[in-house]
Amino acid sequence: MLGLWVVLLAVAGPFAARLTDVQHDRATDYLPASADSTRVARLQDRLPGGETTELVVVYHRAAGLTAADRATAARQLTAVAHRHTLTTPPRGVPSADGTTLMYPVASNAPGTDEKKRDALVDDVRATARSADGLTVRVGGPAALATDASAVYSSLGGPLLYTTVAVVAVLLILIYRSPLLWLVPLAVAGVGDFLARSAAYGLHQLFGTTVSGQSAGIMTILVFGAGTDYALLLVSRYREELRRHERPYDAMRAALRGCGPAVLASSGTVAAGLLCLLAADLNSSRGMGPLGTVGVLCALAAMLTLLPAVLVLLGRRVFWPLVPAYGSSPKARRSLFAAMGSSAGRRPLTVLAAGAALLGALALGTLNLPGPLKQLDTFVDRPDSVTAMETLAAAYPQRSAQPIEVLAPADRADAALTAAEGTRGVAAARKGRTGGGWTEITVTAAAPPQSAAETATIEALRHRLPGSHVGGPSAQQLDLKDTDARDRLVVVPLVLLSVLLILVLLLRSLVAPLILVAAVVAVWGAALGLGGLAFGPLFGFHGSDPGLGLLSFVFLVALGVDYGIFLMHRMREESLNGAAPAEAALTALRTTGGVIASAGLVLAATFAVLTDMGLVPLVQLGFVIAVGVLLDTFLVRTYLVTSASVALGRRVWWPGRLSRPAPGPDRVPEPVG
Structure with a gap:
């Protein structure tokens, strides 16, 4: 198996390195595919000279511009015109109050080449410099795009390093071993490398859009979901090492036990993400295939490479807490056993209280700010935003875009x-x-x-x-309208696909409905917390139009993961003869720690997005991280367990496990 992976990585290596070359963050990579503004952007590419790069150089002195200021501006813009091919000679437009002078600058030379566009913007900024109380800033669509591109470019290295560091710290705390934490982390890194090469292949074969946003979230999914699968497998492997003398036999048993849950888990995430292909928004539609590739590559690495490495390293990889053959784990009352007991004693009370809490949190959605404006998309105000704000104040009767x-x-x-x-x-x-x-x-x-x-x-x-x-404003208008359309199409597809997978896995209708209702409630509560935090705490002046759809897809697809881990173990216990309440509490006791660890890792990886500099990424990371934590520590531990205890065998209706047992607390011979 190791040899196969070495060959696979050798083949994939050259393609993974090329993903950055096909990554673009132009307007058309994020705009709705069928929108009027997208049509304009594409038609402009075919006009003589191609796409126009538009800038605005803004000269400002609060006390009023002097003759020397105007001479400085004319001299600097003349230098810009000599260094670059402009569509028209620069001409200054003074403001009515005499404090500001605006020079529109346009060039067709960069075309659709983002590097040439950024080079033009950087050169204009270097040429038009502030001096002696005169402030000079460069704004306009091209400058805004360059500043946004700088943030997206930072998603590659910093996002990867931060994600790896966060996952490493959590794995060290979870495993309490100097070596074990390194194994799943290294395997996740291999999965990310493979995912990058596969994403490049998707772009070359099918023209899949690769943006900074989709590539960054793909990396987060590989490390977040991949580490979750590793936690489940390693936990079950540790159990089996106490029952089997040979690590090989223990790993086979572990894969048989948790393999179906991991496969179903990855299947729900992949199916949910692929539903984004039905979106009209290019950024959402491109994120579906890339996210799916990330999850499937993580799955492949964790179910093939990770077991091979663990078997080769043997029991010593768990040092100093080595699970000896024939030993029993130290008996202690876990937090999840206590939580399960409280849910088991008063299931209906716990269920009602939890539902009321989620409903109250969901009311926070009423406080979500309005649609996010282009100038408010940056966490920190770059030069381009300051320039546009100066223009808005100095030219109140004239649009700067x-x-x-x-x-x-x-x-x-x-x-x-x-x-x-x-x-x-x-x-x-x-x-x-x-x-x-x-x-x-x-x-x-x-x-x-x-x-x-x-x-x-x-x-x-x-x-x-x-x-x-x-134009920029029309694009923002189309983004809002298209997102409303995409929600009506994608949300039902996600719910239907996830339900079908759960029905096939759990062989029940009731249990899947409980899990899906739970994750939808979590989504509403997480968005509500966003409404309470975005304006009052973070100072955001708007919310991204795509936040609702993307957070729904990720929280439903990823949140069902933990429900699968819990319900699959509950079904396994029921098949082994446990009574309904006993099966539910045993499943929580045995998987609660793993689910908590997995939830912490996944929430932490998405929380990395809150430090990435763009408001849409911060909002998405916040909502998903909060939602995963709610799902992990409230919904799975209390609400799903309480519902399962309250319903008893009916939770498996209409499957065979829903039928009364022939004897007290026993079920018939286990069925498939």
Whole structure:
């Protein structure tokens, strides 16, 4: 097995290194596939010169610009024009109060090449420098994209290193062994390497979108889900080492015992993520296949490579807590045994109290801030955001972000006239023509992403039939509308696919419904906690439109994992003759520690996203981490156990285990 993995990694190595080369964070990589603004972005690529890189250089002095300031600005912009090919000569636009001078800068030279775009932005920033109380900042769509790209680029190294460090610390605390923690961590690293090569293959074969967001979350899934599978396998392997003399036999028994649960667990996650293929949002649709690849690579590594390494290392890998053959674990009353006892004594009371708590937390969703504006997507305000805020204050009657209209070339003049006559339009001018289309740049009178500008965009779309309206503000509007559509399509698909897998695994209808209802309740409570934290604690001015859908998919798919671990062990105990209540409490006692450890690891890996610099990533990481903790320490330990005790054999309806036993507390001969 080790030899096979060495060969596999040797083959996959060159492809894994190329994933960064195909990773892009352009607007079209995140926009809705069928939206009007996406159509504009793609048509602009075909116009003469290709995609336009648009910047705004902002000169500002609070006491008012001097003649020397204006001369400095003209000199610096002249230098920019000499160093780069611009679409039009730079021309300054002074503000009414005399404190600000705005220079729009546009170039077609970078095209769709993000590195050239970033190089242009960096050079303009290096050329246009502040001095003697005069502040100079570079904003505009290209500068915002460059600053966002810098954050996404940091997801590679820092995200990986932070995730590895967090998982390593938790595994050391869980295993209390100087060697054992290193084995699953190293195997997870191998799984991540394989996942990167597979993701590159998906891009080459099927054109799957690879963005900084999807690649980063794929790494988190490999380490989070992979470590969870390792915890379950190692825990069962430790049990079997006390029953079998040879590690090989113990590992075979461990794989037979927990293999079905791990397979079903990974199957639910993969099925849930693949449902994102039905999303219209490019970023969500691309995340589905990459997340699935991450989970499946983690599964392959943990069910083949990890067992091989553990068997080769033998019992000594557990030192100093070596499970000797024929020994019994030290008897002690665990926390989960105590929790199970309380749930077993008053199951209905515990169930009602837990449900009331989750319902109360879910009310926090009413406090979620409105849609996130583009300027509010950064945790720390970069240079581009400060520049746009200065523009908004200095030019209250002029938008600093253009609305781009692509009109059929044979109707361009009529479209220009209609655009100029649209309410809320301050100015409009024709741009490039090519491929049967003409570009019209519209300047709105209202600030970007305000209600008035949104009304202007909608009015343009109504008054210009056959034309397409795009630009940054139109893109944000389309993102919000598309997310609402995606929720209606993807959420039912996720619920149906997860239910089908659970029914096949547990051979019951009631138990799967309990598990799915539990994770949906957790999702609502986690979003509610987000509503209580995002504005008051984090100071966020909006919530990402895609937060609801992505958090739902991840929490349902990942949360069901722990339900599978618990319910599968409960079913195993029932098949071995345990009474319903005894089976539920035994399952909690034996798997509670593993589930808690797995939940802590998974929550910690997603919590890493809260330090990544972009509000959408922080919000997603927070909601998933909080949801996993709620699921681990409240839902699985108390609510699912209480429901199982209260329902008794009916939890397995209509399967054979739901039928009364022929004798007291016994079931018939175990069935498959």
